[in-house]
Amino acid sequence: MxxxxxxxxxxxxxxxxxxxxxxxxxxxxxxxxxxxxxxxxxxxxxxxxxxxxxxxxxxxxxxxxxxxxxxxxxxxxxxxxxxxxxxxxxxxxxxxxxxxxxxxxxxxxxxxxxxxxxxxxxxxxxxxxxxxxxxxxxxxxxxxxxxxxxxxxxxxxxxxxxxxxxxxxxNLLPYSFEDISFTILHYDRTSVQLNKASQKRLQQIAEYIRHNQDIDLVLVSTYTDSTDSRSASQNLSEQRAEVLRDYFESLGLPEDRIQVQGYGKRRPIDDNSSPIGKDKNRRVVISLGRTQV
CATH class of the missing domain: 2.60.40.2540 (Immunoglobulin-like)
Structure with missing residues (x-):
């Protein structure tokens, strides 16, 4: 050189x-x-x-x-x-x-x-x-x-x-969109509030939504166990759905991006004759959709 x-x-x-x-x-x-x-x-x-x-x-x-x-x-x-x-x-x-x-x-x-x-x-x-x-x-x-x-x-x-x-x-969140995009949470009996473990999980979902402007759809489906009558179960299910609608709106999501549905005691995923089965059926399913980039 x-x-x-x-x-x-x-x-x-x-x-x-x-x-x-x-x-x-x-x-x-x-x-x-x-x-x-x-x-x-x-x-x-x-x-x-x-x-x-x-x-x-x-x-x-x-x-x-x-x-x-x-x-x-x-x-x-x-x-x-x-x-x-x-x-x-x-x-x-x-x-x-x-x-x-x-x-x-x-x-x-x-x-x-x-x-x-x-x-x-x-x-x-x-x-x-x-x-x-x-x-x-x-x-x-x-x-x-x-x-x-x-x-x-x-x-x-x-x-x-x-x-x-x-x-x-x-400072990155210790979970990704895939980790929270489909989540099943659970309630205490007769309550419209999630149990403590599920409340913590819901806070994680909320934290992700606060920082992500690409979330364009939140689907909330609530279910009860078979303890109460059909009408009472449906009413409780719808109350739970509305509480979650209000919660997601408080995070800044527009109303038209939130879809909620109370199913009452329809569509059980386990046997309602056992306490464990009832706990599993008393649930909410939250699905998130986001803009594809």
């Missing part, structure tokens, strides 16, 4: 290395271009985005779930034309010339899709950025077989936004 080429690599933020010599196309934000942006910071979703000039965006995301999760996507302006094997290498910045490149792993980027990395490898990319290094993806150009592409994430100005991103992840 001649001296002029070495200077250019340094300006781009890379230390000279055998890997760098072999590359023909490089995409990386210069120190002046490097930006990290929190584009979503809610109890439902955290997203941290890094624009890569002339290439696309690098995006880390984590969502409300029972398990801590992290996804990384290399969003390309022009998706891959062919499936490619990709090397992921951690490169030192130009101002740390004594450090060497460290190979992280290999993976595949698939035709017509953005590059995806999940699980422990995604956390590893964050770790390398936190160290001040440049995680770098390397693959053969699908348009020109004698060229390779190198795409790097700049660690300049990363740490401050990473702190915000980490705080966001720690």
């Amino acid at each position: 001649n001296k002029f080429a070495a200077i250019i690599l340094s300006l781009l933020g890379f230390a000279a290395s055998p890997l760098a010599e072999a590359m023909d196309k490089r995409y990386v934000a210069t120190p002046n271009q490097s930006q990290w942006q929190m584009v979503a910071n809610t109890p439902l979703e955290c997203r941290l985005v890094h624009p890569i000039p002339h290439y696309g965006d690098a995006e880390f995301s984590s969502r409300a779930s029972k398990k801590i999760n992290l996804d990384f996507e290399l969003k390309m302006r022009r998706p891959m034309g062919e499936t490619r094997n990709v090397s992921l290498v951690s490169m030192p910045p130009a101002w740390r010339p004594g450090d060497g490149a460290e190979r992280i792993t290999t993976m595949k980027f698939f035709q017509q899709f953005d590059g995806y990395v999940g699980g422990q490898t995604a956390w590893g990319i964050l770790g390398e950025l936190e160290k001040g290094r440049y995680p770098t993806f390397s693959y053969q150009d699908w348009q020109s077989r004698d060229q390779r592409i190198e795409v790097a994430l700049s660690s300049v100005l990363f740490r401050q936004k990473y702190s915000v991103f980490s705080d966001c992840i720690s």
Whole structure:
């Protein structure tokens, strides 16, 4: 590598290395271009985005779930034309010339899709950025077989936004939409109030709805056991349904998005001749629908 080429690599933020010599196309934000942006910071979703000039965006995301999760996507302006094997290498910045490149792993980027990395490898990319290094993806150009592409994430100005991103992840709700979209809750006998365990579950549903503007339908179906007469059971069932309608309206849901129905002692799911069966039949089924995005 001649001296002029070495200077250019340094300006781009890379230390000279055998890997760098072999590359023909490089995409990386210069120190002046490097930006990290929190584009979503809610109890439902955290997203941290890094624009890569002339290439696309690098995006880390984590969502409300029972398990801590992290996804990384290399969003390309022009998706891959062919499936490619990709090397992921951690490169030192130009101002740390004594450090060497460290190979992280290999993976595949698939035709017509953005590059995806999940699980422990995604956390590893964050770790390398936190160290001040440049995680770098390397693959053969699908348009020109004698060229390779190198795409790097700049660690300049990363740490401050990473702190915000980490705080966001720690505040994500510990359940997802799928966890609460179909829920069966239970009542104490003759009461229009849910039992304590079900009240806690209902609070989780409410917390999710407060932060999600995409919920467009709540279906509430209430049922009783067979203890009372048909008319009394129907009346109690309808009272329970109306209490829940009022509750969901208090969360800000429009009235036309809430549908409630009291079924009384119709449609039992267990034997009403036993106390356990009656407890199961004395229930409410809540189904949530949301806008598909």
